[in-house]
Every structure is written in C-alpha cells, then in structure tokens.
Amino acid sequence: xxxxxxxxxDQKGDRMAIDREPGVTLWRQIERVLADEIQRGIMxxxxxxxxxxxxxxxxxxxRHTVRRAIRELKTRGxxxxxxxxxxxxHENVMDYALGPRTxxxxxxxxxxxxxxxxxxxxxxxxxxxxxxxxxxxAEGAPLIYLTTLSFADNVPVSLGRHYxxxxxxxxxxxxxxxTPSMTLALTRFDIHDYTRGRTRITARMPSAEExxxxxxxxxxxxxxxxxxxxxxxxxxxxxxxxxxxxxxxQIVTDPRNPDATDRTDxxxxx
Numbered sequence: 001x002x003x004x005x006x007x008x009x010d011q012k013g014d015r016m017a018i019d020r021e022p023g024v025t026l027w028r029q030i031e032r033v034l035a036d037e038i039q040r041g042i043m044x045x046x047x048x049x050x051x052x053x054x055x056x057x058x059x060x061x062x063r064h065t066v067r068r069a070i071r072e073l074k075t076r077g078x079x080x081x082x083x084x085x086x087x088x089x090h091e092n093v094m095d096y097a098l099g100p101r102t103x104x105x106x107x108x109x110x111x112x113x114x115x116x117x118x119x120x121x122x123x124x125x126x127x128x129x130x131x132x133x134x135x136x137x138a139e140g141a142p143l144i145y146l147t148t149l150s151f152a153d154n155v156p157v158s159l160g161r162h163y164x165x166x167x168x169x170x171x172x173x174x175x176x177x178x179t180p181s182m183t184l185a186l187t188r189f190d191i192h193d194y195t196r197g198r199t200r201i202t203a204r205m206p207s208a209e210e211x212x213x214x215x216x217x218x219x220x221x222x223x224x225x226x227x228x229x230x231x232x233x234x235x236x237x238x239x240x241x242x243x244x245x246x247x248x249x250q251i252v253t254d255p256r257n258p259d260a261t262d263r264t265d266x267x268x269x270x
C-alpha cells in the first residue's frame with residue numbers, strides 16, 4: 001500500500017483522515033486502508049466496522065464515497081453486511097472434519113483456534129419419532145434435552161441439541177455447566193470413548209432465534225448435522241442435532257483418512 005494512503009494520527013492516537021494520493025480515487029484509498037487493517041489483524045474476524053457516518057468523519061469523505069469502498073471490501077470477501085445489524089469483518093471459514101471420533105475442541109485446536117462452549121437450556125422431554133428410534137427407546141421414554149452453543153475464538157459457530165437417556169445420564173446438565181464439554185461430561189458417566197454411528201447432513205434456513213444465537217443473518221442457510229453417538233459396546237449414547245453457521249464452517253469428510261479426528265484426548269474434546 002502506498003505510504004500516502006496510511007491514515008495520520010492525532011496526539012491521542014486516533015486514526016484521522018488519509019492523505020490524498022494523486023491519481024487514485026478517494027474510495028479506493030479508503031478501501032486500501034480498511035483492507036490493510038483487516039489483513040494485519042487490527043480489525044479481527046467478526047469485529048464490527050464503524051458506521052458509514054463514523055467512517056466518513058474519519059476519512060473526511062462523504063457517505064457515498066465510503067459506501068463505494070465498503071462495497072468493494074464486500075466484493076473481495078473481506079467483510080459481510082447484515083441488514084439491521086451492521087458490517088462485520090468476515091471470519092475465515094473453518095474446516096470441520098467429520099470422522100469416527102468427531103470432537104469439537106480437537107477440530108478447532110488443530111486449526112489453532114480457541115474453543116469454548118456454554119449450556120443454554122436443559123429440560124426433561126419425552127422421546128418421539130426419529131430420536132426415540134435412534135436411541136433405541138420407546139416412544140414417550142424420558143430423555144434429558146440440552147441446548148448448547150459452541151464458539152471459535154469467541155465467535156459462535158454451532159448450536160447443538162442433545163438428547164440422552166434420562167436415567168442413564170441424570171445430572172449431566174450440571175456436569176456440562178462445569179466443564180463445559182460433552183466429552184468430559186460423559187466421562188463422569190463412565191463413557192470414556194464413543195464413536196459416531198451415523199451422520200445426516202442437510203442445509204436449511206435458520207429461525208430468527210437460531211440466527212440470533214449464531215449471530216448471522218436469518219436469510220443465510222445453516223448446515224445441519226443429525227447424528228447418533230454410540231459407546232464401545234454399540235449402545236447409543238446421544239442423539240444430536242447441530243446447526244453450523246454456513247458462512248463460517250465447511251464440513252469435511254476424507255474417506256482416505258477416516259481416522260483423522262481419532263487422535264483425540266478426552267481432556268481436550270467437546
């Protein structure tokens with residue numbers, strides 16, 4: 001980037017208007033400055049940009065000029081615009097590997113991302129339909145239902161719904177609050193290893209609540225995985241449904257290396 005396009009600073013260190021670069025339109029210079037700040041990590045993935053009015057004041061430009069620069073950043077894939085919410089630095093798409101022992105934390109740590117999770121809801125429900133069939137229990141059997149939200153570097157990436165046998169896993173909600181990791185929680189119930197029985201992958205539009213929790217526009221699809229985990233004896237452990245933010249996650253399977261996610265320690269798994 002041309003040195004003349006670097007914003008000046010006042011005595012307080014605030015970024016000020018850029019010096020005009022001869023022969024280059026102002027919107028292009030603004031676009032270069034913002035792109036440079038994104039690429040150097042000054043504005044981190046998921047961070048919200050200043051408003052058009054604030055950027056216009058910062059660069060000494062009108063809002064039409066700023067809007068043109070923002071449009072170019074969007075075209076380059078550096079930002080995303082959410083109606084009613086604002087403009088955000090685009091997160092790098094995360095590869096989420098599915099294998100016999102899929103673990104959220106291991107997937108993220110392999111990509112040098114910081115995992116986290118939280119419990120949103122816990123309830124007792126009756127088993128019905130596909131859930132009852134998947135868990136091998138009768139219709140109406142009591143289950144524990146958990147809703148969880150998982151993060152990568154403080155950005156929500158997946159919304160999980162977990163169904164477990166009530167008698168077998170009574171109190172797992174409180175254990176999950178402590179960990180918070182499904183893998184660690186299951187060790188308290190003598191489940192020290194489990195594998196993915198089957199996974200169904202589809203795409204759909206999120207509800208307004210789901211979009212809000214995932215911090216994504218409601219008009220963008222989510223990836224849905226519906227799966228069954230089984231213990232070493234083949235007994236169902238949980239029936240799970242996970243919604244991944246479609247803009248932030250791509251699901252990867254590699255038949256040449258089916259055990260890619262097997263090398264996982266329970267202490268670092270979710």
